[in-house]
Amino acid sequence: MIERYNSLFGNCKTINQVHQLHITQENRLTPLELYDLYESIKKEQSSLLFRLKMLFVNNQSKQIKQAGIVAMKKTFSLAEKSAKAKPEPFIRHHIHKNIQMYSSGTSPQQKTLVIAFAGKAMRLMMPIPCFLQHLSADKFDVLLFSDPNKHGFTRGIPGIANNIENLIEKTSHLFNRTSYKSVVSYGTSGGGLPAILAAVQLQLDKGISIGGNGPSSPKWKALETFNPDKNLTTNDNTTPNLLCVYGANAEKDKLNTHDLEYYIPIKALSIHSTNGQKVRHNPLKTILTQSKLSSFLHIALDPTITGYNHEKEAIEHSELWV
Amino acid sequence: MKSMALRQHLITIIIDSGVYEPPSSDDQQAFINDELDIELERLDIDSLASMEICIGIELEMGVSIVPTQLSQLRTLKGLEQEIIGYKS
Numbered sequence: 001m002i003e004r005y006n007s008l009f010g011n012c013k014t015i016n017q018v019h020q021l022h023i024t025q026e027n028r029l030t031p032l033e034l035y036d037l038y039e040s041i042k043k044e045q046s047s048l049l050f051r052l053k054m055l056f057v058n059n060q061s062k063q064i065k066q067a068g069i070v071a072m073k074k075t076f077s078l079a080e081k082s083a084k085a086k087p088e089p090f091i092r093h094h095i096h097k098n099i100q101m102y103s104s105g106t107s108p109q110q111k112t113l114v115i116a117f118a119g120k121a122m123r124l125m126m127p128i129p130c131f132l133q134h135l136s137a138d139k140f141d142v143l144l145f146s147d148p149n150k151h152g153f154t155r156g157i158p159g160i161a162n163n164i165e166n167l168i169e170k171t172s173h174l175f176n177r178t179s180y181k182s183v184v185s186y187g188t189s190g191g192g193l194p195a196i197l198a199a200v201q202l203q204l205d206k207g208i209s210i211g212g213n214g215p216s217s218p219k220w221k222a223l224e225t226f227n228p229d230k231n232l233t234t235n236d237n238t239t240p241n242l243l244c245v246y247g248a249n250a251e252k253d254k255l256n257t258h259d260l261e262y263y264i265p266i267k268a269l270s271i272h273s274t275n276g277q278k279v280r281h282n283p284l285k286t287i288l289t290q291s292k293l294s295s296f297l298h299i300a301l302d303p304t305i306t307g308y309n310h311e312k313e314a315i316e317h318s319e320l321w322v
Numbered sequence: 323m324k325s326m327a328l329r330q331h332l333i334t335i336i337i338d339s340g341v342y343e344p345p346s347s348d349d350q351q352a353f354i355n356d357e358l359d360i361e362l363e364r365l366d367i368d369s370l371a372s373m374e375i376c377i378g379i380e381l382e383m384g385v386s387i388v389p390t391q392l393s394q395l396r397t398l399k400g401l402e403q404e405i406i407g408y409k410s
Contacts, residue, residue, distance in 0.1 A: 015388045016380045019373040120340040121370055150338065189340075252343075280366065281342040 001033050002040045015067045022071040026127035027118075027146070030102060031079060031087035034129040038076040041069060078126060079133040081291045087129075088137040095174065098146045098157045102128075104137035111141055112205075113175055113183045114301060115198060117153060117191030118146040125188040125210060125284045134293040140301070143175060145191070152190035152213060154223055163225055168198045182303045187212060189281070192244075193220065196260065199240050200232055205303030206241040211250060211281050214259025232263040242266040243300060243307050247279035247286070248319070261316075267307025268317045290322045328383070329354045329402060335378035336398070342366040359399040362392075385409060 005025065012018045029037070044050050054062060079087075093101040114135075118124055124131045124144075132142065145167075149155045153164050161167035177183055184206040187195030192212015199207020213220060215228035234240060244260060246253035248270045257268050271283035279286045287296050299305060308318060333350045343366040345353065352358035367375070372389040380386050385408040387401075395401050 014380060014386050016373070016377045016386060019389075020377045023370070023373060023377075121374075150340070250342075282368065 002037060005037055009068055012064055015064060018064055018067040018071065026075055027122045028092065028100065029129045030090045030092050031129045031133040032089060034075060034079055035087040038072055041072050045069060075127050075130065078130040078288060081288055082133045082294055083291060084133065088133050088135065090132045090137050096160060098148055100144045101141065102132055102144065103141040106138065108141060108180045110181050111139055112301060113180045114140055114142045115171060115183065115185045116142055116144045117187035117194040118144060119189030119191050120150045122146040125282045126288060134297055147190065152219055153194040154219055164194055164197060165225060168201050171198060172202050184208065184301055184303055186301065196242055197231055199242060200234055200264065203234055203240065206243065208243045208245065208300050210245045210284060211247065211253045212244065212256060214256035215263055216259045217256065228263045239265050241303060241306055243269060245269045245271060245283060247281060247283040248272040249278040250280045253281060269308045270319050272319055272321045274321050287322050292322050326354060328405065329356065331382050332398060332402060335375055335382060336365065338378060339371040339374035341371045353398060359397045361397055362395060379405065
């Protein structure tokens with residue numbers, strides 16, 4: 001993996017190409033791979049040979065090398081917010097170009113499977129290794145879907161399904177439900193509503209949307225096959241455990257949450273900043289910056305907890321100040 | 323590249339970059355027709371979207387603008403002018 005990265009990096013002729021390489025890597029690496037890569041870059045950077053080389057390369061080459069180091073340091077520093085001594089031992093299993101399973105490979109009996117729907121940026125509002133590093137590989141497996149159409153999975157995933165209903169139906173064939181302690185869905189931004197739909201249609205133990213669309217948003221309304229009254233009703237009329245999280249200053253996301261609760265009962269959680277900063281479309285950034293992402297995720301993904309706060313189950317709308 | 327085609331490309335790049343507040347269809351068309359300028363701040367461009375915009379401009383137009391340069395521009399028209407400046 002390090003050789004592959006170095007080879008791809010060697011082909012970069014501009015800073016934007018370095019950024020493109022890093023975005024692609026951040027959308028797929030495991031924490032182990034990120035830590036290995038970071039260590040290798042750090043080691044190379046401190047070597048005498050590297051420093052000598054830098055004396056003889058032109059300014060453009062220096063800037064490109066620097067851009068790679070800065071990007072890697074930034075991603076690593078986000079993962080480090082987990083304050084764990086070691087990287088979580090997730091291993092990536094390729095299922096499809098746009099579907100990856102991250103698992104430590106240990107028995108799933110005591111684990112929760114997280115079916116994760118990425119947003120338009122093909123990630124979960126942060127680099128994938130950062131998200132995984134904030135989970136415990138002993139407690140979670142993650143089945144990650146990304147949408148190359150960048151259309152909130154409304155057109156499914158090429159080669160798997162051509163609409164959201166078929167995609168959710170196909171999803172159920174990708175894992176053995178009975179082998180897991182629980183199965184939850186989780187989606188950010190464009191992946192938020194698909195996560196809610198998956199939780200309802202597959203009757204999962206919990207569905208979590210972070211800054212997701214509402215069913216009345218133009219993209220969803222335009223779909224001929226999508227009927228929120230039908231798609232957001234469980235087969236046996238039970239009330240699913242759904243949590244919608246949005247940034248307190250993201251007006252559009254707040255409206256989307258209200259739109260969703262018009263169709264189905266949900267618990268809503270708004271994220272506020274204690275230091276007066278605005279919390280917009282990416283509330284996870286605020287939570288991550290405050291080093292509270294691990295505890296947030298472990299509570300949000302826990303199906304035994306309705307909504308977010310155990311003690312306030314009766315409250316439909318609650319606030320989290322971080 | 324003709325100005326109108328360039329503005330059309332820019333709008334596509336902005337939409338594809340995943341900015342949180344993309345311009346409305348009417349505003350997109352008005353910008354393409356050179357009847358409206360759009361404040362970049364209004365688009366709520368985060369660091370990832372900023373990189374995606376710069377990558378898109380480089381791939382589509384062969385012009386290397388980096389995120390630090392983009393952050394110094396105020397409007398979409400300013401970005402268009404920057405690209406024209408590089409090309410001329």
